[in-house]
Amino acid sequence: MRKRRERQKRRFGNAGVQLAALGVAVSVFGVSAVLGADMLADTAVYAAADPYEGITQEGELGIAQVLAEESGFDLDEGIAVSEESAENADSSAEESSPLSSQEEQADVLSSRQPAEVPESSVPPSQPASSGQASEKPPASSSNGNMEDEDLIAVIAGAVQCEIVGTNTTPIPQYYEAYKAQAVACRSYMEHYKKAYGRYPAMSYRTPHSKTVELVRQVYREVLYYGNSPANAVYHAASGGHTQSSQYVWGGALPYLSAVESAYDDLPSSYAISVDAARQKLSAAGIAVSGEPDTWFDLSGATYTDGGFVSTIPVCGTAVSANTLRDRVFGASNLKSTKITDITVSGGLITFSTKGYGHGVGLSQRGALGYSAAGWGYHQILTHYYKGVTIRTM
Secondary structure: OOOOOOOOOOOOOOOOOOEEEOOOOOOEOOEOOEOOOOHHHHHOOOOOOOHHHHOOOOOOOOHHHHHHHOOOOOOOOOOOOOHHHHHHHHHHHHHOOOOOOOOOOOEOOOOOOOOOOOHHHOOOOOOOOOOOOOOOOOOOOOOOOOOHHHHHHHHHHHHHHHHHOOOOOOOHHHHHHHHHHHHHHHHHHHHHHHHHOOOOOEEEOOOOHHHHHHHHHHOOEEEEEOOEEOOOOEEOEOOOEOOOOHHHHOOOOOOOOOOEOOOOOOEEEEEEEHHHHHHHHHHOOOOOOOOHHHOEOHHHOEEOOOOOEEEEEEOOEEEEHHHHHHHHHOOOOOOOOOEEEEEEEOOEEEEEEEOEOOOOOEEHHHHHHHHHOOOOHHHHHHHHOOOOEEEEO
């Protein structure tokens, strides 16, 4: 039985730079922000008048975080995480202080702006050369900018947390994927800063010295669409094909469109008792009637351009699959809305899915596979973010 992730969050920011320290097993960078109690109503499907400000990175686990939860999970296509790394990461997670699980409180950017922390509360920090966890990401200057070394440390800590892995040494065949993640992180940060005047919350683990070296090579590079930094959101795995942003947040951006993504089916299943499912559906305002094997009609589902379920009849009423994942069952349980099967047996309802996360933008597992296949980081980035240009800041 999978353990619940335990985390310890910290907010830092002289100028509103929010950095969250993540305590997760074999985990790698994922942007993060604290959502309030009414998170679901505000962010389940967020449609803004200005889509450049409306689409925010959801509280999804990075691929390394996913692998940390999946004890003994084997990646195909040459992507692997050693048992030793998993054990180290599990040990690291055990030492962290609990906050909340993913389904209860997402640690990602909120559509509302996170509260600022007084300058006196920001502890100093320097990038470490080991893979040990840190709770002290570097702080920003008072004008919302960061010195190069601090910026490198933040991005490297995010890359370590999101795609390299806690207490994990970067693997040469995945260097290009790590660099692609670094550029996506920087681009996301610059997009958010342009919209809100400060950098967003970022998940952070003390980076390995090699991670710092790789980030140093690319940290000045930013994805642009037109004259604006691209909102370069990302996720763990897309189940073979990403989807366009409007299906998740209601805002369509040309560079966040559906593309094929090899290497990342990542099948999983989620089983819940009939009684628990009834309670969760009712609590979400979904009327339940009839026999359990008639509740979910996958044959009547509608689909997004990436093959994710868009809506599904639940007891005869079309319900958003995003609502089921975010509001009803929880994103860490129903790992993706790319639902392939729903069965009822022995008092349990089992959902089979592919992928992990919202499925928009860069797929981290796909990027790892493409890197191992010989793609460069620019090729990976322009595959997942269509029509972008790469500029040096």
